[in-house]
Amino acid sequence: MKFSWKICVSVLAFSLLIVGIGGYALLSALFQSSFQREVKSAADENRMLQYSFAAYWTTTVQDRSSGFPETDVRRAAQAMQEGMSGTELRFQLYNQEGRELYDSGAEEILRDSQREALFSAASGETGARMMVRTGEGFGLATVSTVLMEDGTLLYLETDRDVTALFADRESQYGIYRRWMAGLLLLQGLGCYLIAVWLLRPLGRLSRASRRIAGGNLEVRAKVETGDEIGQLAEDFNHMADNLEKQFKELEDAARRQEDFIGSFAHELKTPLTSMIGYADMLRTREMDEEERFTAANYIFREGKRLEALSFKLLDLMVIRHGVLQKRSVNARWLAEEIQGVLKPALEKAGIALQVLVEEKQILVEPDLMKTVLLNLMDNGRKAMEDGGRMYLLGRTEQQGFSFYVQDTGKGMPEEELSRITEAFYMVDKSRARRQGGAGLGLSICAEIVKKHGGDLSFQSIQGKGTLARVWLPS
Structure with missing residues (x-):
């Protein structure tokens, strides 16, 4: 699966989870709020009928010497029903044993066992209610007690149809699901387009990597x-x-x-x-x-x-x-040693040598550093077949010490400078072989300087000479 599809599926799944749970929780909360209002309304209606029955009993039945015969109860209930003829309120009265005394025409929604449970829960001054399913609908039964003057207990039952409330909830769920499906579709399309747009650089990066893998390293x-x-x-x-x-x-x-x-x-x-x-x-x-x-x-x-x-x-x-065995030596002493070694050969070749080296203690392997400077100066001697001048300089610079060997010989082309430290490489092969060279001297010099942690570099102008620099760290 492509990464863009993974992003879309992940976002849609997360949105469906969060929005779905949140939406259904909100609809459930709204339903519970409406249902509680229905319950309160049913309790208020039952309580109003309870007070109304007591009032009708007082005005309808005058002779109470014989107690509360059931015919008087029916008569008071009948009078109360006639007084509420313009309303849709329906009720039922039961004696203490649960036998029906009066029915105003209410639809039976409770089974006997359910009614007995409600009567038991409504004992005393508290009322009780029960939610029941009636065929394809729903009903809310509310029972309260009516305590007569002689202690007789009557049960007043009112039933309320709440099918519309549940139907509204199902309708809201259906509307919510349709809206969710449409919104998720739009969100999926938008998410895919955004993912494709955001991931375009990764596509270009992938193509560049394949081209590099194919050998085009300039991509x-x-x-x-x-x-x-x-x-x-x-x-x-x-x-x-x-x-x-x-x-x-x-x-x-x-x-x-x-x-x-x-x-x-x-x-x-x-x-x-x-x-x-x-x-x-x-x-x-x-x-x-x-x-x-x-x-x-x-x-x-x-x-x-x-x-x-x-x-x-x-x-x-x-x-x-x-492994080098370095020790501290004086740079001027090292230069004077080299001068003593090369002086006869330079005088014989007609080359004047000038040495200007600072008094400075440097940490080197003396014999190897002599080899470096002797090789550089001997190369300078070989480049001046007709004599000339050579300089050996030394001074402190760039957190270290530098030796300079300069000659006034033939010089080298600039493009050759990067290769002169390669083994067996010779700028002028015929002259080098004639003078006994093998092309390894500068390679050895470069390795010695590298072992000291330094740097060997060259500057040269054809016809004017070459400058070699040996930099050594402090």
Whole structure:
């Protein structure tokens, strides 16, 4: 069942329950009020007849020496009936034993057992009444006692037809049910239209989710309201944004993995091909001493390059999964150590180095941080084949400490900057291989800085140089 139908059925069921119970309770209360008025009217009529009989007895029967013979009772009752000839009041008189003494023409609505129960309940000064069903109608019987002067007790019964009262109640119930059916029909139609209108955003949200499931990650739900459904649409769009971002990251990771495998295979294939070729020459050809030395030396150099490559890959894995042993060192001391290591190579390449680093205690793993700065500065040296200037700067900033390595070398295209920390990625592959590089240095640097909780970033302009920044948290 659709959600809109569920809403309609639920609202209709609730309305039917509440309005139905309330309506029937109201009609019942109105009926009870009308019935009580009928009961009061019947009691008033019975009481009036009771007083009237006493008055007619006084004026009709003069001789009381013989007690209250039944003929005198009938005579007084007859006189009272004649005096009420213009009314529709009917009554019956019974003696103390329950035998009928006079009947003014009232319709019998009580059985003998019911009458006896009423006479028993009306003993004394209290009256009694009973509601009875008469065929297809209803009647209200009221009994009161008339106490004569000698203590004789008479029972005065009056009957009142209340069939119309019950008929009105059934008619009101019927009208109410018809009105309820019509109103529920209109309410159901209105509720369905409102539910469809309110749930339109959910339909659009469902269609958007199916399109995303089909591969279109750029789809977004339209936010039209500020209610819970609008909030749901905003949350859905936020989820879609994160999903698209993560999907792109997975695509980038898959691409990097493919590039890594391809580059690694290439890095192995080139030296192995040469090594196999020279080894085959040594195995199958007669060579003089110099040729054998040249072939063996080439095999040795390429083997050492593969060994260095394997060590760098091992270092990369160790850094990624290892635990750093940090300690507090002076940033200027660290810079001076690096300056001492690189000074001969830089002077030989015709590169002037300037070091400006603040006196600041930083929490690092010293050997690994030296590796980072040495790699960055060595890359700068390789980019300045014709000499130039290099700067190593260090200062406190952004709740941490930053090292800057700047060179005046060849620089890099801006689109290459996002990939230079990928394993085996080289901007200028021929120059890198000529200088003994494998494309792993910056990958190792990035992992070391990441392990320190810092950030490694680059800025570069082709023909002017590159600026590398290492930010470390306090």
